[in-house]
Amino acid sequence: MVGGQIALTYQVDNYPGFPDGITGPELVDLMKRQAEGFGAEFLEEEATGVILGSTPFGVLVDETEYQGRSVIIATGSKNRSLGLESEERLMGRGVFVCATCDALLYEGKRVVVVGGGDSAVQEALDLTRFAKEVYLVHRRDRLSACKCLTDRASQDEKIKFIWNTTVTEILGEKKVEGVRLSNQETGNVWTLECDGVLLAIGWIPNTEIFRGQLDVDERGYITSTNGVDTSRAGVYVCGDLNDRRYRQVVTACGSGCMAALEVERYLAEKG
Amino acid sequence: MNPIFEQLPEHLQDAKYAKMNVLDSTENRNLAMEHGVMGTPTIKVFCEGRDIGEIVGFRALEKLVSELKDIFASREDCIAQSTPLE
Numbered sequence: 498m499v500g501g502q503i504a505l506t507y508q509v510d511n512y513p514g515f516p517d518g519i520t521g522p523e524l525v526d527l528m529k530r531q532a533e534g535f536g537a538e539f540l541e542e543e544a545t546g547v548i549l550g551s552t553p554f555g556v557l558v559d560e561t562e563y564q565g566r567s568v569i570i571a572t573g574s575k576n577r578s579l580g581l582e583s584e585e586r587l588m589g590r591g592v593f594v595c596a597t598c599d600a601l602l603y604e605g606k607r608v609v610v611v612g613g614g615d616s617a618v619q620e621a622l623d624l625t626r627f628a629k630e631v632y633l634v635h636r637r638d639r640l641s642a643c644k645c646l647t648d649r650a651s652q653d654e655k656i657k658f659i660w661n662t663t664v665t666e667i668l669g670e671k672k673v674e675g676v677r678l679s680n681q682e683t684g685n686v687w688t689l690e691c692d693g694v695l696l697a698i699g700w701i702p703n704t705e706i707f708r709g710q711l712d713v714d715e716r717g718y719i720t721s722t723n724g725v726d727t728s729r730a731g732v733y734v735c736g737d738l739n740d741r742r743y744r745q746v747v748t749a750c751g752s753g754c755m756a757a758l759e760v761e762r763y764l765a766e767k768g
Numbered sequence: 769m770n771p772i773f774e775q776l777p778e779h780l781q782d783a784k785y786a787k788m789n790v791l792d793s794t795e796n797r798n799l800a801m802e803h804g805v806m807g808t809p810t811i812k813v814f815c816e817g818r819d820i821g822e823i824v825g826f827r828a829l830e831k832l833v834s835e836l837k838d839i840f841a842s843r844e845d846c847i848a849q850s851t852p853l854e
């Protein structure tokens with residue numbers, strides 16, 4: 498889908514140039530029109546493979562190959578999942594991934610947040626504005642989030658921590674009713690009743706189709722020395738795909754610009 | 769979802785559409801919660817005031833239209849009986 502994640506976001510308040518905020522779809526539409534003004538063409542297709550071994554490079558959509566002298570990859574990332582059947586079945590029915598979007602629907606309710614990094618703690622804090630109780634379930638014995646977030650969360654009376662514990666099942670038929678938890682140290686298994694489960698256990702970069710053609714690290718991120726180059730000259734990455742830290746529209750646009758300038762330089766040098 | 773939702777009337781004419789933003793007001797939020805909405809976007813289908821189906825999560829236009837058609841079809845009786853809403 499043109500626009501990616503932000504096309505699905507209701508309100509964007511932190512993109513420069515829009516002092517009153519703007520909706521995600523509107524922002525996407527403006528960007529698309531601007532790119533079209535410079536001659537960009539949009540194909541709403543899923544790339545199913547790439548041929549990066551020699552130039553011109555190829556991008557495959559099933560049988561059709563699109564060729565280019567250079568390629569910019571901006572495939573973003575997807576939320577990491579627990580890998581449970583119940584999680585998929587109850588997605589949107591109590592299981593959710595974005596507190597900003599759905600926290601309001603959990604007013605006065607009990608929500609379990611799974612994770613222990615910056616995003617988990619931030620989401621837990623966002624939830625406390627509405628939820629009655631927030632349980633943060635983490636598989637380790639301490640948070641890996643930054644100190645400022647950790648401090649705020651520790652002082653928040655609504656947030657309770659459950660350490661060394663994993664979620665082994667989400668309970669409920671039509672909507673979330675609880676989670677089954679397993680303590681990693683004691684092996685103790687127990688059930689916690691809740692109305693919602695927010696998953697914040699990280700992201701998986703969408704790099705499947707590039708593996709074997711570009712160097713990728715053990716977590717699936719494309720190896721890069723300056724943030725936008727790759728192991729293959731003429732192929733660049735940008736946006737959330739290779740961003741483990743900031744993940745904002747403005748930073749995605751910034752790295753997109755860097756990648757575009759690299760392409761320009763690369764093509765000029767190749768002549 | 770907005771851009772997709774707005775195209776629905778073109779594809780499925782025999783329904784009325786209403787959009788509700790849970791961020792707008794407490795009333796909206798309470799109404800959504802009363803109907804068991806736990807995530808955005810959720811589309812609820814009513815016939816004669818009865819809740820006859822829901823679609824939770826994002827869909828491409830084609831998929832959404834076909835799932836809505838299924839919900840509508842399974843309730844043809846209800847639709848046949850219903851008087852047009854003004």
Ligand SMILES: Cc1cc2nc3c(=O)[nH]c(=O)nc-3n(C[C@H](O)[C@H](O)[C@H](O)COP(=O)(O)OP(=O)(O)OC[C@H]3O[C@@H](n4cnc5c(N)ncnc54)[C@H](O)[C@@H]3O)c2cc1C
Nearest residue numbers: 498501502503509543544572573595736737744745746749
């Ligand atoms: C709910 C939510 C709210 C957010 N709110 C804000 C906010 O208020 N402000 C802010 O700055 N940021 C916000 N963000 C973050 C922001 O959306 C991201 O940082 C930004 O969208 C990253 O852009 P991107 O283009 O790198 O990746 P994405 O937006 O993830 O786009 C990647 C695109 O690539 C496509 N793709 C993947 N694989 C293929 C393939 N094989 N073939 C073809 N296409 C493919 C995907 O379908 C997708 O369209 C929010 C994110 C979410 C989820």
